[in-house]
Amino acid sequence: MHMADALLSPAVGGTMWVATAGTIFYCSKKVKQDLDDRKIPLMGVLGAFIFAAQMINFTIPATGSSGHLGGGLLLAILLGPYAAFLTIASVLVVQALFFADGGLLALGCNIFNLGVFPCFIAYPFIYKPIAGTNPTPLRIGIGATLGAIIGLQLGAAGVVLQTVASGISELPLSAFISVMLPIHLAIGLVEGLVTAAVVSFVWKSRPELLELTAAARPLGDISLTKVIAALGAVTVITGGALSWFASSSPDGLEWSMFKVSGHEELEAPEKGIHHTLAVLQEKTSFLPDYSFKAGEPEAEGLAETASWPAVDSGTTTSGLVGGLMTLALALSIGLLFRKRSKTA
Amino acid sequence: MRLKQKKTGMAKIDTAFFDLSKLEEMANNDTIIHRIDPRIKVLVASIFVLCVVSFHKYTISAILPFCLFLIIVMGLAEIPAFFLLKKIVLVSPFAVMVGIFNPLFDQQPIMVLGAITITGGCVSFVSILLRFGLCVGAVFVLIASTGFNTICLAMVKLGMPKIFAVQLLMLYRYIFVLIEEGLRMYQAMTLRTFHGRAIAMKTYMHLAGQLLLRTLDRAQRIHLAMLCRGFDGNIRIRQSLRMARLDLFFLAVSFAILLLMRCYNIPAMFGRLITGIT
Numbered sequence: 001m002h003m004a005d006a007l008l009s010p011a012v013g014g015t016m017w018v019a020t021a022g023t024i025f026y027c028s029k030k031v032k033q034d035l036d037d038r039k040i041p042l043m044g045v046l047g048a049f050i051f052a053a054q055m056i057n058f059t060i061p062a063t064g065s066s067g068h069l070g071g072g073l074l075l076a077i078l079l080g081p082y083a084a085f086l087t088i089a090s091v092l093v094v095q096a097l098f099f100a101d102g103g104l105l106a107l108g109c110n111i112f113n114l115g116v117f118p119c120f121i122a123y124p125f126i127y128k129p130i131a132g133t134n135p136t137p138l139r140i141g142i143g144a145t146l147g148a149i150i151g152l153q154l155g156a157a158g159v160v161l162q163t164v165a166s167g168i169s170e171l172p173l174s175a176f177i178s179v180m181l182p183i184h185l186a187i188g189l190v191e192g193l194v195t196a197a198v199v200s201f202v203w204k205s206r207p208e209l210l211e212l213t214a215a216a217r218p219l220g221d222i223s224l225t226k227v228i229a230a231l232g233a234v235t236v237i238t239g240g241a242l243s244w245f246a247s248s249s250p251d252g253l254e255w256s257m258f259k260v261s262g263h264e265e266l267e268a269p270e271k272g273i274h275h276t277l278a279v280l281q282e283k284t285s286f287l288p289d290y291s292f293k294a295g296e297p298e299a300e301g302l303a304e305t306a307s308w309p310a311v312d313s314g315t316t317t318s319g320l321v322g323g324l325m326t327l328a329l330a331l332s333i334g335l336l337f338r339k340r341s342k343t344a
Numbered sequence: 345m346r347l348k349q350k351k352t353g354m355a356k357i358d359t360a361f362f363d364l365s366k367l368e369e370m371a372n373n374d375t376i377i378h379r380i381d382p383r384i385k386v387l388v389a390s391i392f393v394l395c396v397v398s399f400h401k402y403t404i405s406a407i408l409p410f411c412l413f414l415i416i417v418m419g420l421a422e423i424p425a426f427f428l429l430k431k432i433v434l435v436s437p438f439a440v441m442v443g444i445f446n447p448l449f450d451q452q453p454i455m456v457l458g459a460i461t462i463t464g465g466c467v468s469f470v471s472i473l474l475r476f477g478l479c480v481g482a483v484f485v486l487i488a489s490t491g492f493n494t495i496c497l498a499m500v501k502l503g504m505p506k507i508f509a510v511q512l513l514m515l516y517r518y519i520f521v522l523i524e525e526g527l528r529m530y531q532a533m534t535l536r537t538f539h540g541r542a543i544a545m546k547t548y549m550h551l552a553g554q555l556l557l558r559t560l561d562r563a564q565r566i567h568l569a570m571l572c573r574g575f576d577g578n579i580r581i582r583q584s585l586r587m588a589r590l591d592l593f594f595l596a597v598s599f600a601i602l603l604l605m606r607c608y609n610i611p612a613m614f615g616r617l618i619t620g621i622t
Contacts, residue, residue: 044514
């Protein structure tokens with residue numbers, strides 16, 4: 001469920017980066033205030049554990065598909081939310097750098113979706129109240145399963161919203177969300193069961209470990225109002241950034257408006273697409289066999305241009321030719337390097 | 345001694361180990377790109393990604409020069425192209441799955457080439473694939489020419505909290521250890537099960553629990569070892585980054601080139617020159 005750079009717009013990616021960086025700073029401060037210096041090696045090694053455990057796939061009963069452990073909630077249970085957030089963020093950074101899960105810009109989204117929701121929503125408001133201070137295997141089981149499901153649902157919803165807000169993908173919100181949420185409900189259930197089993201396993205064999213984190217007050221308390229305020233701030237910033245972006249670049253929203261109505265271009269026929277087309281028809285000697293939709297006879301052309309998107313056909317041809325040449329150049333340079341490295 | 349197994353379940357943890365080592369090995373190379381200050385490389389990679397993703401969704405031709413840029417840097421850094429291509433294909437499913445709907449939802453014809461009508465959806469799908477390849481490629485070139493520890497150091501210099509850097513360094517150090525530990529347990533399990541059967545969820549729970557206990561014990565041992573060496577809760581990172589004139593030159597040149605490629609559709613200008621269309 002990693003978000004990818006290719007589906008993100010800079011406004012959305014940048015906002016999520018700011019939100020994530022802010023959370024990392026805040027958590028770093030919190031962890032530093034915590035005097036328990038055992039946490040430093042513990043965080044590092046547990047991150048590596050999540051990493052290794054995710055690499056081993058298992059089969060999900062009755063489906064034949066495979067799943068893996070999702071780490072956010074498990075880390076929150078073992079480390080408390082702040083340290084867990086830093087740990088899961090570090091795991092995602094390594095995954096982004098070495099395995100290209102996501103990308104540099106999408107890193108903000110990914111850390112937010114997979115870190116903030118399990119650590120600051122699922123853990124304090126779902127797992128903790130259910131498991132309580134005196135956990136039993138049943139309470140741990142229910143709390144971890146529910147927490148993992150809800151955390152993952154929120155994360156999946158985050159992916160959908162970020163994708164749709166970016167507008168690179170054409171998937172409509174409703175269709176995308178109706179695919180993503182059920183899939184992640186199933187994944188969340190499996191993740192929850194595994195998390196529950198692992199936590200109970202630890203609780204049975206080494207109960208003192210869980211009591212340690214449950215008792216670590218400085219890292220345990222989160223107030224609901226603070227979380228809501230922070231999420232509200234993120235929403236406002238995202239909205240603001242998006243609207244600013246939309247208004248400053250006309251080829252975003254207006255573009256799709258234009259696709260529907262077909263105005264604007266017809267207002268200035270002397271300068272707009274008609275002029276270009278006239279020049280195009282005069283000068284098209286290259287690629288004579290290819291007809292461009294807007295380059296067809298005038299009577300039809302008017303209707304055609306109205307529904308035709310604002311792509312300048314001159315730009316398109318030259319873009320095509322130039323693009324192919326750039327590609328050829330890129331490939332030949334690549335081959336040249338390869339040849340050189342072989343001979344060297 | 346590692347068993348050679350062709351089973352699929354095995355592959356993931358094994359390839360992860362292999363990839364990490366391979367990238368680390370590449371980062372130890374010594375080329376002109378490797379010698380550039382890591383801060384500069386992080387900055388240039390970020391600008392590169394930002395430029396690529398900020399194009400309009402129907403853009404293809406204007407993005408192509410970025411391939412050229414990436415290939416040149418890759419060539420200078422002596423990173424094998426095949427390795428990179430394989431990695432890009434391996435991680436592509438999500439972007440492809442989401443992008444593949446574009447041709448279905450966006451049927452607006454953009455241009456006609458002979459008998460073939462090309463719709464906006466197809467164009468934006470190709471654009472997504474192109475962006476994807478470039479962004480993933482940029483990250484790989486960054487890591488393969490810099491190395492993880494150096495990137496962390498650069499990030500601290502660029503303002504990342506130190507405790508997060510320590511976390512990253514610790515994590516990276518123990519990933520190798522724990523992947524090997526996990527691999528060992530996994531092998532022990534596969535040797536005791538019938539050949540070719542994938543790992544069951546119930547077994548996995550015990551395996552992960554066991555691995556977690558070992559991890560926790562290890563954390564305790566590491567903490568004791570750190571205390572023995574005078575750990576007082578503060579981690580000191582040895583800092584030895586120096587910005588040379590060549591680094592600044594590289595930054596200026598790349599920045600100028602990237603900006604130029606972002607602002608002007610160079611292939612289109614080039615094509616216009618050749619086809620004679622104004």
